[in-house]
Amino acid sequence: MDNNELRKQFGTDEDIKVLMKHNSLVKAKYNLTLVQNRVFELLLYKFQKEKEGILSCEIHRDELRSLIGKEKDKTIKGISDLLESLRVKEILIAEKIKGKDKYKWHRFGLINGSIYDEDTDTFTIKATEEIYALIQNYYDKREGHTPINLIVKLGMNNYYAQRLYDLLRVWSGTKKVINYKVEELKELLQIEQKYNLYGDFKRRVILPAVNELNNTGYFEIDFKENKIGRKVDSIDFLVKDLDKRKYFTKDIKVVNEISSSLLLGECAISVDDNIVEHKNKIVDKPVNEIFIPDEEVFTKGTLRSFKKDFKGIDFENEYMERAFDDAVMITLDRDDVETIKASSYKFFKGTLENKIDEYKLEEQKDLKHKEEMAMNW
Template sequence: MLSKTTTYKKPLVDKATLKKNVGLIHSSSELGLVERKLFNWLLLESFEQLEQDVTHEIPLPILKVLMGWENSNNNDGLEAAMKRLMSTVVHFNLIKSKKTKEGESYEDAWEATTLLSYAAIVDGRARWRFDQAMAAKLHDPAVFHWLNVAAAQGLQSSFAYALYENSARYYKVGQTPKLSVPLVRELLNATAPLYADFRYLKQRVLTPAVKEINTITDIELEVEYQREGRSVVAVQFFVTAKPQSSLLVNKDRLREALSEEEKALHDRMVALKLASRVSISAIDARGYDAIEQAVALTEYKVKNGEISRSAAGYLRKVIATPFDVETPVTSATFRRDKSRSQLEDTQALVAQRQAEGELVREEREKRTTEISLLSVVERREAAKAFIQNMPQTAKFYDADLAKFSGRTESMFSLFLRGWVPAGDLQVSNSV
């Protein structure tokens, strides 16, 4: 979508931020990188309706974009990840804070549930449900912290992703509690026997994960190790939000904080079934002008019956589409310019293919004629070269007729198309 300076702003996905249950973040679920990302996006998409007992859904193309799989037509990965979310038991509040006279301390507590109670991929859409107890925990504002899902999207290691989830919430206080080494292993799912040796846990899990987080995400971590004798018994992470971090932005901006112009645009987006929170984030991320153009186009499509399923899903895709044009993109100009451009491109491609095909046909006919005019002497010369390349064909050769028997003659005919005789006859090598 074009901004006033004709430079691209990052897609809406870069502003995607999720309120996530603290206990869930500190879960010991054995989730891989794909499952963690998928669950965070499903939670983000359904957050506005968590208090309602409903089946949530999202078009598959949009979910694939969120997962970074927009070029894949294979749904097996999503299906496997959703099945894993349905079968995975998570343990809540492995780290539970409590107030004491001396200040804040931490104690252990236990609670468990599955992540999804239902999942399906039907008619090009992903569908899922949360158990009511799970939904209540996910929506409890008393235990939420903001998790920047998009900031963590580029992480390639499941260890780094889990560490980001478990440390980002502490950016305001600047440090995590001191975590015992067994607890760190459980939180990061580094439960392989190899990591019982702290040297390998540090070398292969903690150090690479911290480096990846510091390079990619919106926070920076430093690690401090607590020792008893020569052994490391606990780990503490010091957390700093980078200056440009979206964690430092007020994420609770409500409709009342918008200008009158933005409120009107917001209401149009909500009328298209886009969540209020997502609408406000889109306006903040892309600017009023770009979003107004996207909304106008979507409204035009809805009015003309060109959107059969989700207007909100279509609007999301338009918001994420850059337009490199000098004039404002309205529903009419977008429709006209795109159709004209597609028609011109198609006509040019057809003309090019026709011209190329005509040249190939002419060359082929010319070469066929040249081969038919070869003398017996020239065919013998060619056969000699052919046999030198493929000695096993000699037994099928009739020197008097300068021909081969059976399939070998067909092979010889193909050879002749690229053969240049030693005489005056010039043969094209292009066909």
């Protein structure tokens, strides 16, 4: 996957998107393709930001397209088929029986379904209730959770590297040497019937995954094979995790987390406890000179109207720029034109106003999510 495209869509290394993954999900058994897993991880992140029992999230098709390699799979049908494959795919989640060395195994679909809206070109994804509960209640002291840097993980081009990322990160905060039985790894990846020869498993799974993780620049990993007789029984992963585990520290600057087009009222920060409190009082910031992401999409007349209609919006903010890009794309595609003329401007204006509202809510959710992360470290 093109990391530049990924960072344009989801942010930079400094604008980290963190999924707090319940360790029951980290240690779950499932088998996906690279693209299926990218989409599943993004959905978990989206579900985590949806509060008050809302078991769904909305995603624009372009956001999903950016995770998919083949052009034929980026179509409405291609993405719909991909989401359907996540609905029928199973995940096995272990629940330890109290006082016993045995487990209950829960079997669910990865998602509960999806709806496509032709008018907005968006998908509404329904969450599996049990997975949603784990994502919402990740701060489980008994099981624990693992911070997942989505910019790093979604940029990987190897599915086994994505899974090994989780399986090593779950321990890398406390251990330098992380041991897994070969059979345990196969069970977690659900490839028990593949690679009967350890040499094939090493060549097809372990080596490519370790190389991919090392190439991210966030890990230094080596491994040592432990034999019983002539058979490799387990693997010691020697891990140096170079990424942060604490993304939200006492140095967090809350005002910088909010767009320059929004002002935060009555904000208080307790740096000792990493607690951020605020009242959701958000107003548009007036700007003297409006920034226009792309003037060439307008005619002289529609450019003038745009400057008047949206003079209070700061399009240098990444969320407002996304709103602008979405509205332009929808308008140009609908009318099959290369510039927004007077005949298209009314539709463009209404679309952009809706997108601005949508992305302001998205920004609020992102901010709230980061504040919750800060409170739970």
